[in-house]
Amino acid sequence: METTARPTLDIQQITADILETIDKEREREIISRRFGLQGRKETLEEIGKVLGITRERVRQVEKQALQRLQDLEHEHIETVRDFFTTTLEQLGRIVPLHEVSKHAGTEESAHVNFLAHLVSEVSVITENDHFHHTLALSSHHDHKTAKSLHDELVKTVKKFKEPITLDDIHEAFDKKLDHHHLHGLARSSKHLATLDDKWGLVSWPQVNPKSIRDKIYIILQRQNEPMHFNEIADKIKNSDFRRKDVTTQAIHNELIKDKRFVLVGRGIYALDEWGFSKGTVADVIEGILKEESPLHRDEIIKRVLKQRHVKPTTIILNLQGKEQFKRVAKATYALSE
Numbered sequence: 001m002e003t004t005a006r007p008t009l010d011i012q013q014i015t016a017d018i019l020e021t022i023d024k025e026r027e028r029e030i031i032s033r034r035f036g037l038q039g040r041k042e043t044l045e046e047i048g049k050v051l052g053i054t055r056e057r058v059r060q061v062e063k064q065a066l067q068r069l070q071d072l073e074h075e076h077i078e079t080v081r082d083f084f085t086t087t088l089e090q091l092g093r094i095v096p097l098h099e100v101s102k103h104a105g106t107e108e109s110a111h112v113n114f115l116a117h118l119v120s121e122v123s124v125i126t127e128n129d130h131f132h133h134t135l136a137l138s139s140h141h142d143h144k145t146a147k148s149l150h151d152e153l154v155k156t157v158k159k160f161k162e163p164i165t166l167d168d169i170h171e172a173f174d175k176k177l178d179h180h181h182l183h184g185l186a187r188s189s190k191h192l193a194t195l196d197d198k199w200g201l202v203s204w205p206q207v208n209p210k211s212i213r214d215k216i217y218i219i220l221q222r223q224n225e226p227m228h229f230n231e232i233a234d235k236i237k238n239s240d241f242r243r244k245d246v247t248t249q250a251i252h253n254e255l256i257k258d259k260r261f262v263l264v265g266r267g268i269y270a271l272d273e274w275g276f277s278k279g280t281v282a283d284v285i286e287g288i289l290k291e292e293s294p295l296h297r298d299e300i301i302k303r304v305l306k307q308r309h310v311k312p313t314t315i316i317l318n319l320q321g322k323e324q325f326k327r328v329a330k331a332t333y334a335l336s337e
Contacts, residue, residue, distance in 0.1 A: 009083055011104055014076045015111045018118070021072060026051065027065040034062050035117075036110040069118050081119045085137065088122070092184020094136035094146060099187070109133075125188075134188040140181070149175055153182070154191045154201070163198035163206045195240075196222070212246055212254045215239070216261065217271070226270040226309060229255055265309030276307055282318045284308055285325065286335065294334035 022028045033042040044055035101109040116122045125134040193208035200207040205214035219235045233248040262276040270276045
């Protein structure tokens with residue numbers, strides 16, 4: 001299968017060359033500080049204090065310098081324009097800045113952001129309450145259209161009330177965006193999160209687990225069978241969760257506290273929603289005999305083993321040693337009066 005070549009360019013060198021076209025050293029310094037090209041991005045007020053000018057003067061100088069750079073006829077500008085138009089089209093037309101930087105093979109997102117401001121083909125959406133720092137093709141998005149589509153997308157996801165696939169979202173989304181474009185918009189949103197190919201609101205623990213309990217729940221759901229707490233701990237530590245540096249003891253403590261988890265064997269836990277009843281082995285036997293009694297020992301063992309990961313001898317010892325059970329025939333038991 002034919003693959004599209006990834007555009008490459010020396011981001012740092014191009015940035016340095018373009019900055020050199022600014023004659024005045026103060027202007028170069030203001031641009032560098034405002035975009036964080038030498039380190040931390042600085043505010044207008046911080047730069048003003050360093051240079052001994054007002055924040056408004058810093059803003060004016062920045063605006064004027066950027067305008068001149070945008071009008072610049074420089075050998076690198078066309079290269080930068082081609083890079084952004086090709087990359088954004090490949091990634092989804094609207095995507096987080098860090099993805100564009102990664103695609104360029106650099107960790108210098110500040111430099112990529114600076115270059116994006118120099119070409120009219122790119123709309124730069126600075127980080128806000130709704131978007132991550134995002135770049136979009138101007139032919140598809142300005143700030144207003146991006147916000148409108150974003151709000152419709154979040155509204156569509158919210159209606160499902162549970163995590164869904166991107167295909168489901170695409171089918172329900174009444175705006176005419178192709179699958180590729182919709183995916184880019186979803187990745188740019190601060191209100192949406194994804195896990196295991198399912199999308200949902202960032203407040204939903206199924207796609208954005210924050211607590212240890214939620215992470216345990218997702219691990220058990222993925223496994224779809226009871227697990228020992230040590231195994232759960234290993235799965236969390238090797239997961240793609242954001243924070244996974246938790247101790248085995250902490251995981252065990254949360255398993256004990258949360259009603260969603262049922263102890264079904266020595267250190268082995270299952271999800272309550274799978275139909276496992278809570279309590280001891282004796283409690284499980286009692287529940288079985290309340291539904292049907294008397295029952296042969298082998299049938300009791302068979303039914304208990306569906307609920308608990310224990311040895312058959314443990315079940316027999318409970319039948320023989322607990323007062324609430326009585327033998328009514330050979331190897332046949334019922335509840336005591």
